[in-house]
Amino acid sequence: MSSAPQVRRIGLRPRRKNLNGNRPGWVTYLILTVVLILSAYPLYYSFLLGSSDATTIARTPIPSLIPQGNFVENAARVMSSDIKFWTSVLNSVIVAVVTALSVVFFSTLAGYSFAKLSFRGRGPLLVFVVATMAVPTQLSIVPMFIVMAKLGWTGRLEAVIVPGMVTAFGVFWMTQYLESALPFELVEAARVDGCSMFRTFWHVALPAARPAAAMLGLFTFIGSWTSFFWPFIVLGSANPTLPVSIQLLQASYFKDYSLILAGVTMAALPLIVVFIIAGRQLVAGVMQGAVKG
């Protein structure tokens, strides 16, 4: 396709000094370090408490910075306790992956339409999409549950995946990104070359959207992974996702925080992995600069 050579022109931006002629100084790195410490502390804290034991936690309000070393033991307790740990990990993976892929695809599809295609009602429909984010969702729990019950989906993963397959946030985000990141002439060029609408989308819009799509995918994945209340209501502890089963570690009147936070830490680890994968995508160049250059 004629757009292919243009696409290939995009590469990683060459590593060079800042426009202003100097490398970022130590102030920059200092700020970043402070921010990183603040950001990482909650995760580290949950690791600290997860490596401790109930007695120590009860005694010392501020944990020492050095982990105590019980983490493996607590992790084993988490996995062997009655909470269907591995089932819930599998469920969470399925739900989060499918949801993220689906949201990215459908949001980009819709975003491309709103951003680059002209059709009647485009403006009002986009506003409508944005407005749909505005309603408080507490009450929709009951009607949604009724719908799921009628469909026979309570206790099944569909009930959690399907409502989240495309989001207003995703559509809005991709619309906004593609408006400025995808030059109209690229689309035109593809159409002139005879591409159908869908091929245009597939070969032109999707690549252009890659950084934003990676971001959206990452956010969606994390959001889906950490979501609790709806999976709890509709799946329950019979077929749980990870946050639901981790919450079960709180069962009993006395809460053993070393166990609970060991579970929380374990639940966060897969997300770190996803970070690293998606992070590469986010750093890998942007089309815009190459086209305009």
Add this chain to the structure above:
Amino acid sequence: MRTRITTTAALVTAFGLGLAGCSSSGQEGDGSGKVTLTLATFNEFGYEDLIKEYMAAHPNVTIEHKKAATSNEARDNMNTRLAAGSGLSDIEAIEVDWLPELRQYPDRFVDLKSDSVKDRWLPWKVKQATTDDGKLIGYGTDIGPEAICYRADLFKAAGLPSDRDQVATFLGSTWEDYFAAGKKFQAKSKVPWMESAGSIFNAMVNQVPNAYEDNDGKVIATENPQVRQMYDTVLQASKDGLSAGLAQWSTDWTSSFQRNGFATMVCPAWMLGVIEGNGANVKGWDVANTFPGGGGNWGGSFLTVPAQSKHPNEAKALADWLTAPEQQVKAFQAKGTFPSQEAALKSPELLAATRPYFNDAPTGKILAERAKAVTVVPFKGPKYSGINDAMQQALGRVDVTKTDSAAASWDKFVTAVKALG
């Protein structure tokens, strides 16, 4: 290359959706006499081994045990499914506090009356789950008979008796005695006597037959002199310096166990585990076999069979078995849930139970006696918990956050009660 990635992505999505179908929870049996029963509980009921036992004895029955971490989650879950009309388990565990509401909808629950459970439980426990037209909607599981837990070491340091029988006498049998003992303690010690005005009020109001509503359900909370009197009494005790001003279950309250937060506390059976956990490595807790006002109960659960259930008879049979005295004693041994069945309260295993953390106190015997001492079943109509919440907040404003005077806080209480109407 791009095509390959996107093809993979599409396959993953399709595969995932397919897997989603596979990962669903097990469905009903195929009608060949096999039955799958679902059982929903929360916290720890101690049923894990019992379930295995039942399934072994009844090969055609499979039991799926669904647990919620806290009773609040379980309650939200249950309410949502009641509202939606489907999705409840065959057996749903409930807490006694939910009953005032649920008793208004007796048609949502199966009548569990049967000869095999006649005289099984303490009478006041049965009464809680009986509707106005005599339907029994719940089988009792555990109860929370209250005693007083105290710090023997702090008592000793204040020159007061510390042996539990002597302390029982020292604490007396009325609330006046309790507060008087508190004053004696505070004269010699810096440690507050009680956690908060709210926790004592909670214990007091459970001993009044019609505190907030009369038997027709009419709200009398704001005019009932008893309520005002209890309100003033606990706040006076707070003013006298007896209260630590710690809202129960708050972070400060949890930490206070390690910092000599308070010297005594109202102690239902299930609180023992909490004290032991929060007060890890703290030595000195003991249990006194007394309770101001005679007897009191806080909490307790039941097993219900929702009318939605497709197997009401089998569910009823399972619930009957689970709440039989023998099984409840086993649950007690597993997780400390205190039995509500008369026969269980006489069982040797129960009466011999002691707790090393509490100075080897014979907690089984103490709490069994406390359970028998309960005489009053407070009437709890549909507005009860709303009014009680408003009262706890009113007390908190004065005792915990100290943002209002007692009089101003009472006025806000009155407004809040009106708003519930």
Add this chain to the structure above:
Amino acid sequence: MPTVTTVGAAPAAAPTPTLRQRLSRWDVRISPYLYISPFFILFALVGLFPLLYTFWVSLHQWNLIGGQGKFVGIGNYSYVLEQPQFWVGLRNTFSIFLLSGVAQTLGALALAAVLDQNIRAKTFWRMGVLLPYVVAPVAVGVIFSKMFADQSGLFNALLDKVGIGAIGWHADVLPSHIAIATMVNFRWTGYVTLIFLAAMQAIPREVYEAALMDGAGRVRQFFSVTIPMLRPTIIFVVITATIGGLQIFDEPRVFDQSGLGGSDRQWMTVTMYIYELGWGPQKNFGRAAAVSWVLFLIIILVGLINFMITRRIAASDAPKSPPPEAVATGTGANPDAAAAHRSTNGAATGDAPGPRHPEVTL
């Protein structure tokens, strides 16, 4: 490469469209609607139905368990608007929203600018700011409870040492709002930073080069180049932050053990009030639904206001649809992403991941 061919009939003169041409035209006309339809179909199921259902509920006396009662028209609405608690909730919501929203947006802008530079180990730093978002609300709740506890908390211990004295984080109104805003900012600032960063990365370097040659220093570049080019993104962030911020639920709910917003409702937000009305002792679904609708209308209104304010911040007004020339030359006038913002009666999304989507966490 697909070429235009005729199918079936013998080649005709130009005016008669071939099948292929007709298909192509249909393709152009239908495709947009087809592409946006997945969202709207799903929305009809998980958004529109709950919304209409909620409206229906709000017109009746409706107990959560008991079900539909008698029709009361606007009775629920008038009741709710008369409750002082509703107005307290509104006050708290706006206060927390301002404290958190403004801080987050400004902080994220600054942080994104720092991250936009050519630093080593980019992925590491950039992903690092997102870490708070990854941690489960349980852990965040535990940590901040321990930090903000009135008697046994970290902050008050430090304040005591420094001589300022303890602050009533759970007793007084403004401190409680600051504490909750801190929790919210903690969780979401990294998220917003990455959004800004992605947009900043899309700004072509040539524009900066041009500004540099004109003699603009780094700070000047930031205000005269970055911010205007970021306008659509800033609008996007402000709108989503408004919508999400006015629905704040999780963080204030876990701020204390009762989840009611304090014994004097110091930090009770409107969504907490909805939950209390519907699931609390009252189980008054009708009133909860009425508050939901009122909140919805307020959010639309405030969203509009915010949109109009933010629009003025950057330099020029831009045409709504992107004229190809303007985009191609890469000049500063970026078309407004959000197009014309008219109010509609929109609806709810399902429980989908999004910014501050009010996960009803317990």
